[in-house]
Amino acid sequence: MTKIKDITALLEQLAPLRYQESYDNAGLQTGDANAEVSGVLVTLDCTEEVLEEALAKGCNLVVAHHPVIFKGLKQLTGRSYVERTIIKAIQNNIAIYASHTNLDNVLHGVNTKIADKLGLRQQRILVTKPSTLMQLVTFVPVEQTDGVLAALHKAGAGNIGEYSACSFSVTGTGRFTPSEQANPAIGSANQAEQVQENRLELLFPAVLQGRIMAALKEAHPYEEVAHYLYNLENQNQEVGIGMIGELEQELSEEAFLSYLKEKMKLQGLRYTSIGNQKVKRVAVCGGAGSFLIKDALRQGADALVTGDVKYHEFFDAEGQLMIADIGHYESEVYTKEIFYDVISKSFPNFAVLISEVNTNPVRYTF
Ligand SMILES: [Zn+2]
Numbered sequence: 001m002t003k004i005k006d007i008t009a010l011l012e013q014l015a016p017l018r019y020q021e022s023y024d025n026a027g028l029q030t031g032d033a034n035a036e037v038s039g040v041l042v043t044l045d046c047t048e049e050v051l052e053e054a055l056a057k058g059c060n061l062v063v064a065h066h067p068v069i070f071k072g073l074k075q076l077t078g079r080s081y082v083e084r085t086i087i088k089a090i091q092n093n094i095a096i097y098a099s100h101t102n103l104d105n106v107l108h109g110v111n112t113k114i115a116d117k118l119g120l121r122q123q124r125i126l127v128t129k130p131s132t133l134m135q136l137v138t139f140v141p142v143e144q145t146d147g148v149l150a151a152l153h154k155a156g157a158g159n160i161g162e163y164s165a166c167s168f169s170v171t172g173t174g175r176f177t178p179s180e181q182a183n184p185a186i187g188s189a190n191q192a193e194q195v196q197e198n199r200l201e202l203l204f205p206a207v208l209q210g211r212i213m214a215a216l217k218e219a220h221p222y223e224e225v226a227h228y229l230y231n232l233e234n235q236n237q238e239v240g241i242g243m244i245g246e247l248e249q250e251l252s253e254e255a256f257l258s259y260l261k262e263k264m265k266l267q268g269l270r271y272t273s274i275g276n277q278k279v280k281r282v283a284v285c286g287g288a289g290s291f292l293i294k295d296a297l298r299q300g301a302d303a304l305v306t307g308d309v310k311y312h313e314f315f316d317a318e319g320q321l322m323i324a325d326i327g328h329y330e331s332e333v334y335t336k337e338i339f340y341d342v343i344s345k346s347f348p349n350f351a352v353l354i355s356e357v358n359t360n361p362v363r364y365t366f
Pocket of ligand 1: 286288332
């Protein structure tokens with residue numbers, strides 16, 4: 001039996017809720033986490049129409065990118081589409097889960113999807129997030145070092161970029177005196193003890209702290225495990241916003257515009273001209289990404305592909321950057337594929353459906 005919480009736990013492995021921005025409201029919005037899943041419908045937005053689709057297709061979990069409850073709700077009377085959506089979900093026992101800015105801020109999230117659609121190479125996060133890494137220092141008897149290290153690595157400590165099982169150690173002397181009440185693995189009450197120990201140092205993502213400390217306590221032979229935890233200011237190359245990469249071949253402005261329209265299936269877009277400058281390095285940010293214009297310029301991007309750019313923000317391109325506003329919906333609609341791929345890969349015998357509703361409230365006329 002698959003429970004709603006099994007699916008949300010899987011999504012949070014990809015995009016931990018801790019990575020969401022402070023203003024956000026990602027997570028389970030309605031429903032019982034312990035209910036059995038009958039089917040999952042993935043969507044960009046959860047609207048009443050999407051709930052109708054979920055009901056028709058026998059799905060009791062809707063996974064969306066945008067949280068339908070974003071600001072606080074003070075009543076549930078059905079006066080707004082948000083209230084009506086929530087009422088409908090509750091009346092029909094449909095759980096709604098949102099993976100929002102946390103999915104914008106991870107390596108295999110919203111922005112990698114756009115970068116992949118555009119065929120960008122040498123992809124990396126445009127602005128990495130500080131304060132998401134920690135360091136563990138602990139002391140282990142020499143003979144038990146390998147076992148403790150193996151447990152820590154299994155829990156996710158010591159991965160740096162493309163390198164796994166990373167650690168540093170130095171051997172020294174540990175000293176302690178057990179009390180009458182202690183139950184020491186080595187030594188006896190009131191007798192000073194000296195043991196050859198390794199000082200181990202490992203990096204890990206702060207979101208894994210609970211899991212890693214549990215693994216340490218489980219694997220370590222001592223009753224009291226001496227350790228230090230440090231918050232690090234290091235940039236985490238796997239967490240942050242936007243993505244930057246290079247096109248296989250540089251393109252003229254005109255050719256890049258056609259390429260964008262084809263790859264992102266656009267009817268049209270708004271952009272700033274870079275004249276005869278070629279487009280090779282491209283930054284992307286799903287949704288509203290104009291706050292990244294300066295970072296894109298600083299990192300030598302020729303184009304920034306995003307949505308929701310305001311008139312005055314286009315001026316910040318300074319004629320050096322093609323700001324391509326392809327639309328909020330158009331930039332993020334393929335996020336559905338991320339949800340679909342992740343869930344259907346882990347639950348292959350389970351109905352995971354991509355919503356067919358076009359939730360874009362914006363229509364175009366030319
Ligand atoms: Zn968005």
